[in-house]
Amino acid sequence: MTEGAEHAEHVHKDREAAKIGMWLFLFTEMLLFGGLFILYSAYRSRYPGDFHRGGQQLDYVIGVVNTLILLTSSLTMATSLTALAQRQRRRAVFLLTTTVLLGAVFLVNKSFEWSVKFHHGIYPSSPELLARPPGEILFFGLYFTMTGLHGLHVVAGIAVLSVMTFLVARGRITAADPVKLVNAGLYWHLIDVIWIFLLPLFYLAA
Amino acid sequence: MTEPTSEHVVSYGTYVRVWMALVVLTGLLVVAGRLYHESLSVPALLTITPLKAGLVLYFFMHLRYERPYIRGMVFVALGTLTVFLSVLFLDLSFR
Numbered sequence: 167m168t169e170g171a172e173h174a175e176h177v178h179k180d181r182e183a184a185k186i187g188m189w190l191f192l193f194t195e196m197l198l199f200g201g202l203f204i205l206y207s208a209y210r211s212r213y214p215g216d217f218h219r220g221g222q223q224l225d226y227v228i229g230v231v232n233t234l235i236l237l238t239s240s241l242t243m244a245t246s247l248t249a250l251a252q253r254q255r256r257r258a259v260f261l262l263t264t265t266v267l268l269g270a271v272f273l274v275n276k277s278f279e280w281s282v283k284f285h286h287g288i289y290p291s292s293p294e295l296l297a298r299p300p301g302e303i304l305f306f307g308l309y310f311t312m313t314g315l316h317g318l319h320v321v322a323g324i325a326v327l328s329v330m331t332f333l334v335a336r337g338r339i340t341a342a343d344p345v346k347l348v349n350a351g352l353y354w355h356l357i358d359v360i361w362i363f364l365l366p367l368f369y370l371a372a
Numbered sequence: 373m374t375e376p377t378s379e380h381v382v383s384y385g386t387y388v389r390v391w392m393a394l395v396v397l398t399g400l401l402v403v404a405g406r407l408y409h410e411s412l413s414v415p416a417l418l419t420i421t422p423l424k425a426g427l428v429l430y431f432f433m434h435l436r437y438e439r440p441y442i443r444g445m446v447f448v449a450l451g452t453l454t455v456f457l458s459v460l461f462l463d464l465s466f467r
Binding site: 185186189190193196197200203204207208211226230233234237238240241243244245247248251252348351352355356358359362363365366369370371 | 381382383384387388390391394395398401402405406413414417421424425428429431432433434442445446449450452453456457460461464
Protein backbone atom coordinates (compact mmCIF):
# COMPACT_ATOMS: atom_id res chain seq x y z
CA MET A 167 0.00 0.00 0.00
CA THR A 168 2.71 2.45 1.06
CA GLU A 169 4.85 1.17 -1.75
CA GLY A 170 2.02 1.81 -4.18
CA ALA A 171 1.48 5.33 -2.91
CA GLU A 172 5.19 6.01 -3.12
CA HIS A 173 5.25 4.67 -6.63
CA ALA A 174 2.27 6.84 -7.62
CA GLU A 175 4.19 9.95 -6.66
CA HIS A 176 6.80 9.17 -9.28
CA VAL A 177 4.39 8.46 -12.10
CA HIS A 178 4.92 11.03 -14.81
CA LYS A 179 1.67 12.75 -15.70
CA ASP A 180 1.26 15.29 -18.41
CA ARG A 181 -2.11 16.97 -18.11
CA GLU A 182 -1.61 19.00 -21.26
CA ALA A 183 -1.04 15.86 -23.32
CA ALA A 184 -4.08 14.18 -21.74
CA LYS A 185 -6.19 17.17 -22.63
CA ILE A 186 -4.86 17.35 -26.20
CA GLY A 187 -5.59 13.64 -26.61
CA MET A 188 -9.16 14.19 -25.44
CA TRP A 189 -9.68 17.12 -27.78
CA LEU A 190 -8.33 15.10 -30.74
CA PHE A 191 -10.87 12.40 -29.92
CA LEU A 192 -13.61 15.03 -29.69
CA PHE A 193 -12.65 16.30 -33.17
CA THR A 194 -13.31 12.83 -34.60
CA GLU A 195 -16.72 12.94 -32.90
CA MET A 196 -17.43 16.40 -34.30
CA LEU A 197 -16.58 15.25 -37.80
CA LEU A 198 -18.63 12.06 -37.40
CA PHE A 199 -21.74 14.07 -36.56
CA GLY A 200 -20.64 16.81 -38.96
CA GLY A 201 -20.79 14.31 -41.82
CA LEU A 202 -24.35 13.42 -40.84
CA PHE A 203 -25.28 17.12 -40.64
CA ILE A 204 -23.94 17.51 -44.19
CA LEU A 205 -26.04 14.52 -45.32
CA TYR A 206 -29.09 16.05 -43.64
CA SER A 207 -28.49 19.43 -45.34
CA ALA A 208 -28.06 17.84 -48.76
CA TYR A 209 -31.30 15.86 -48.50
CA ARG A 210 -33.22 18.68 -46.88
CA SER A 211 -32.37 20.96 -49.80
CA ARG A 212 -33.54 18.25 -52.22
CA TYR A 213 -36.79 17.45 -50.38
CA PRO A 214 -37.68 20.62 -48.42
CA GLY A 215 -41.43 19.87 -48.31
CA ASP A 216 -41.04 16.28 -47.12
CA PHE A 217 -38.55 17.30 -44.42
CA HIS A 218 -40.92 20.04 -43.32
CA ARG A 219 -43.77 17.54 -42.98
CA GLY A 220 -41.47 15.07 -41.21
CA GLY A 221 -40.51 17.69 -38.65
CA GLN A 222 -44.16 18.51 -38.02
CA GLN A 223 -44.74 14.90 -36.93
CA LEU A 224 -42.17 15.18 -34.14
CA ASP A 225 -43.20 16.52 -30.75
CA TYR A 226 -41.11 19.63 -30.27
CA VAL A 227 -42.06 19.87 -26.59
CA ILE A 228 -40.21 16.65 -25.78
CA GLY A 229 -37.24 17.90 -27.84
CA VAL A 230 -37.15 21.15 -25.86
CA VAL A 231 -37.59 19.40 -22.51
CA ASN A 232 -34.68 17.10 -23.36
CA THR A 233 -32.62 20.16 -24.32
CA LEU A 234 -33.27 21.73 -20.92
CA ILE A 235 -32.35 18.44 -19.23
CA LEU A 236 -29.03 18.21 -21.09
CA LEU A 237 -28.21 21.91 -20.52
CA THR A 238 -28.84 21.45 -16.80
CA SER A 239 -26.72 18.29 -16.76
CA SER A 240 -23.92 20.33 -18.36
CA LEU A 241 -24.27 22.85 -15.53
CA THR A 242 -24.02 20.16 -12.84
CA MET A 243 -21.06 18.60 -14.68
CA ALA A 244 -19.19 21.90 -14.90
CA THR A 245 -19.92 22.88 -11.29
CA SER A 246 -18.74 19.46 -10.05
CA LEU A 247 -15.25 20.48 -11.21
CA THR A 248 -15.51 23.71 -9.24
CA ALA A 249 -16.61 21.73 -6.18
CA LEU A 250 -13.69 19.32 -6.60
CA ALA A 251 -11.22 22.21 -6.98
CA GLN A 252 -12.58 23.76 -3.79
CA ARG A 253 -12.12 20.39 -2.07
CA GLN A 254 -15.86 19.95 -1.52
CA ARG A 255 -15.81 16.28 -2.38
CA ARG A 256 -19.35 15.49 -1.21
CA ARG A 257 -20.80 18.28 -3.24
CA ALA A 258 -18.81 17.13 -6.29
CA VAL A 259 -20.19 13.59 -5.90
CA PHE A 260 -23.73 14.96 -5.50
CA LEU A 261 -23.39 17.10 -8.65
CA LEU A 262 -21.93 14.22 -10.65
CA THR A 263 -24.69 11.87 -9.51
CA THR A 264 -27.23 14.49 -10.58
CA THR A 265 -25.53 14.68 -13.99
CA VAL A 266 -25.78 10.91 -14.43
CA LEU A 267 -29.44 10.91 -13.34
CA LEU A 268 -30.29 13.74 -15.75
CA GLY A 269 -28.63 11.75 -18.54
CA ALA A 270 -30.82 8.78 -17.60
CA VAL A 271 -33.96 10.95 -17.64
CA PHE A 272 -32.96 12.16 -21.10
CA LEU A 273 -32.80 8.53 -22.29
CA VAL A 274 -36.16 7.68 -20.71
CA ASN A 275 -37.77 10.60 -22.55
CA LYS A 276 -36.10 9.52 -25.77
CA SER A 277 -37.37 5.97 -25.37
CA PHE A 278 -40.92 7.27 -24.84
CA GLU A 279 -40.57 9.38 -27.95
CA TRP A 280 -39.29 6.49 -30.04
CA SER A 281 -41.90 4.05 -28.75
CA VAL A 282 -44.70 6.44 -29.73
CA LYS A 283 -43.21 6.54 -33.24
CA PHE A 284 -42.92 2.73 -33.30
CA HIS A 285 -46.53 2.51 -32.13
CA HIS A 286 -47.54 4.60 -35.15
CA GLY A 287 -45.65 2.19 -37.38
CA ILE A 288 -42.74 4.54 -37.99
CA TYR A 289 -39.39 2.83 -37.70
CA PRO A 290 -36.61 2.20 -40.23
CA SER A 291 -37.91 0.20 -43.24
CA SER A 292 -41.43 -0.15 -41.75
CA PRO A 293 -44.20 -0.72 -44.34
CA GLU A 294 -45.95 2.44 -43.08
CA LEU A 295 -42.80 4.51 -43.61
CA LEU A 296 -41.89 2.98 -46.98
CA ALA A 297 -45.32 3.94 -48.33
CA ARG A 298 -44.47 7.61 -47.78
CA PRO A 299 -42.72 10.07 -50.13
CA PRO A 300 -38.90 9.59 -50.47
CA GLY A 301 -38.05 12.76 -48.51
CA GLU A 302 -40.01 11.62 -45.46
CA ILE A 303 -38.32 8.20 -45.55
CA LEU A 304 -34.98 10.00 -45.57
CA PHE A 305 -36.06 12.40 -42.82
CA PHE A 306 -37.04 9.59 -40.46
CA GLY A 307 -33.99 7.53 -41.47
CA LEU A 308 -31.76 10.45 -40.48
CA TYR A 309 -33.84 11.11 -37.37
CA PHE A 310 -33.42 7.55 -36.08
CA THR A 311 -29.74 7.39 -37.09
CA MET A 312 -28.69 10.73 -35.63
CA THR A 313 -30.73 10.72 -32.43
CA GLY A 314 -29.87 7.01 -31.98
CA LEU A 315 -26.15 7.64 -32.39
CA HIS A 316 -26.46 10.57 -30.02
CA GLY A 317 -28.35 8.36 -27.55
CA LEU A 318 -25.51 5.82 -27.67
CA HIS A 319 -23.14 8.65 -26.78
CA VAL A 320 -25.34 9.54 -23.81
CA VAL A 321 -25.19 5.89 -22.67
CA ALA A 322 -21.38 5.95 -22.99
CA GLY A 323 -21.26 9.29 -21.16
CA ILE A 324 -23.37 7.93 -18.31
CA ALA A 325 -21.07 4.89 -18.02
CA VAL A 326 -17.92 7.05 -17.98
CA LEU A 327 -19.38 9.56 -15.51
CA SER A 328 -20.56 6.77 -13.19
CA VAL A 329 -16.99 5.49 -12.98
CA MET A 330 -15.72 9.04 -12.41
CA THR A 331 -18.27 9.60 -9.63
CA PHE A 332 -17.02 6.43 -7.95
CA LEU A 333 -13.40 7.55 -8.30
CA VAL A 334 -14.16 11.00 -6.85
CA ALA A 335 -16.08 9.42 -3.96
CA ARG A 336 -13.15 7.11 -3.23
CA GLY A 337 -10.68 9.99 -3.33
CA ARG A 338 -8.94 8.67 -6.44
CA ILE A 339 -9.72 11.83 -8.41
CA THR A 340 -8.71 14.89 -6.42
CA ALA A 341 -8.26 18.62 -6.75
CA ALA A 342 -4.56 18.00 -7.31
CA ASP A 343 -5.14 15.57 -10.16
CA PRO A 344 -8.57 16.15 -11.75
CA VAL A 345 -7.65 15.42 -15.38
CA LYS A 346 -9.81 12.28 -15.72
CA LEU A 347 -12.86 14.19 -14.58
CA VAL A 348 -11.97 17.19 -16.74
CA ASN A 349 -11.78 14.96 -19.83
CA ALA A 350 -14.98 13.10 -18.97
CA GLY A 351 -16.63 16.51 -18.59
CA LEU A 352 -15.42 17.58 -22.03
CA TYR A 353 -17.06 14.46 -23.49
CA TRP A 354 -20.34 15.16 -21.70
CA HIS A 355 -20.39 18.78 -22.85
CA LEU A 356 -19.76 17.71 -26.45
CA ILE A 357 -22.82 15.45 -26.23
CA ASP A 358 -24.72 18.57 -25.16
CA VAL A 359 -23.31 20.59 -28.08
CA ILE A 360 -24.38 17.91 -30.58
CA TRP A 361 -27.90 17.92 -29.15
CA ILE A 362 -27.98 21.72 -29.42
CA PHE A 363 -27.67 21.21 -33.20
CA LEU A 364 -30.08 18.26 -33.37
CA LEU A 365 -32.90 20.25 -31.74
CA PRO A 366 -33.42 22.80 -34.54
CA LEU A 367 -32.67 20.28 -37.29
CA PHE A 368 -35.39 17.85 -36.33
CA TYR A 369 -37.82 19.55 -33.96
CA LEU A 370 -37.88 23.25 -34.76
CA ALA A 371 -37.27 23.60 -38.50
CA ALA A 372 -40.81 22.62 -39.39
CA MET B 373 8.15 18.51 -15.51
CA THR B 374 6.59 21.40 -13.65
CA GLU B 375 2.86 21.71 -14.09
CA PRO B 376 2.26 24.40 -16.70
CA THR B 377 -1.43 25.01 -16.10
CA SER B 378 -3.31 24.32 -12.97
CA GLU B 379 -6.99 23.89 -13.85
CA HIS B 380 -8.68 27.25 -13.91
CA VAL B 381 -11.38 27.31 -11.26
CA VAL B 382 -14.56 28.92 -12.55
CA SER B 383 -17.03 30.24 -9.99
CA TYR B 384 -20.48 28.67 -9.54
CA GLY B 385 -22.00 32.05 -10.39
CA THR B 386 -20.36 32.18 -13.82
CA TYR B 387 -21.65 28.71 -14.69
CA VAL B 388 -25.15 29.51 -13.49
CA ARG B 389 -25.21 32.71 -15.59
CA VAL B 390 -24.08 30.79 -18.68
CA TRP B 391 -26.76 28.17 -18.03
CA MET B 392 -29.40 30.89 -17.70
CA ALA B 393 -28.26 32.42 -20.98
CA LEU B 394 -28.53 28.99 -22.63
CA VAL B 395 -32.07 28.49 -21.31
CA VAL B 396 -33.14 31.96 -22.50
CA LEU B 397 -31.61 31.34 -25.95
CA THR B 398 -33.43 27.99 -26.16
CA GLY B 399 -36.68 29.83 -25.39
CA LEU B 400 -35.97 32.38 -28.12
CA LEU B 401 -35.16 29.55 -30.53
CA VAL B 402 -38.47 27.84 -29.85
CA VAL B 403 -40.43 31.07 -30.25
CA ALA B 404 -38.60 31.92 -33.47
CA GLY B 405 -38.97 28.40 -34.82
CA ARG B 406 -42.64 27.90 -34.04
CA LEU B 407 -44.43 31.21 -34.06
CA TYR B 408 -43.05 33.23 -36.91
CA HIS B 409 -42.66 32.97 -40.62
CA GLU B 410 -39.80 31.00 -42.15
CA SER B 411 -38.05 34.17 -43.33
CA LEU B 412 -37.49 35.02 -39.67
CA SER B 413 -37.15 31.56 -38.16
CA VAL B 414 -34.36 30.24 -40.43
CA PRO B 415 -31.92 33.12 -39.74
CA ALA B 416 -32.80 32.84 -36.03
CA LEU B 417 -32.06 29.11 -36.01
CA LEU B 418 -28.80 29.71 -37.89
CA THR B 419 -27.55 32.35 -35.45
CA ILE B 420 -28.90 31.27 -32.05
CA THR B 421 -27.84 27.62 -32.42
CA PRO B 422 -24.10 28.30 -33.03
CA LEU B 423 -24.24 30.93 -30.28
CA LYS B 424 -25.51 28.32 -27.81
CA ALA B 425 -22.86 25.82 -28.92
CA GLY B 426 -20.25 28.58 -28.58
CA LEU B 427 -21.29 29.32 -25.00
CA VAL B 428 -20.91 25.64 -24.06
CA LEU B 429 -17.53 25.39 -25.78
CA TYR B 430 -16.25 28.67 -24.40
CA PHE B 431 -17.35 28.38 -20.77
CA PHE B 432 -18.36 24.81 -19.91
CA MET B 433 -15.56 23.30 -22.01
CA HIS B 434 -13.13 25.92 -20.73
CA LEU B 435 -11.91 27.20 -24.10
CA ARG B 436 -11.96 30.68 -22.61
CA TYR B 437 -9.32 29.61 -20.12
CA GLU B 438 -7.28 27.36 -22.40
CA ARG B 439 -3.98 28.14 -23.98
CA PRO B 440 -4.10 29.52 -27.53
CA TYR B 441 -2.93 26.32 -29.20
CA ILE B 442 -5.90 24.29 -27.96
CA ARG B 443 -8.23 27.04 -29.11
CA GLY B 444 -6.37 27.00 -32.44
CA MET B 445 -6.90 23.25 -32.78
CA VAL B 446 -10.63 23.60 -32.15
CA PHE B 447 -10.77 26.47 -34.62
CA VAL B 448 -9.08 24.34 -37.32
CA ALA B 449 -11.42 21.37 -36.70
CA LEU B 450 -14.58 23.48 -36.78
CA GLY B 451 -13.17 25.51 -39.68
CA THR B 452 -12.71 22.29 -41.68
CA LEU B 453 -16.32 21.33 -41.03
CA THR B 454 -17.46 24.82 -42.05
CA VAL B 455 -15.50 24.52 -45.32
CA PHE B 456 -17.20 21.18 -46.05
CA LEU B 457 -20.61 22.70 -45.37
CA SER B 458 -19.85 25.79 -47.48
CA VAL B 459 -18.71 23.66 -50.42
CA LEU B 460 -21.88 21.59 -50.08
CA PHE B 461 -24.10 24.67 -50.17
CA LEU B 462 -22.16 26.08 -53.15
CA ASP B 463 -22.70 22.79 -54.94
CA LEU B 464 -26.40 22.76 -54.09
CA SER B 465 -27.03 26.36 -55.08
CA PHE B 466 -25.43 26.02 -58.53
CA ARG B 467 -27.11 22.77 -59.45
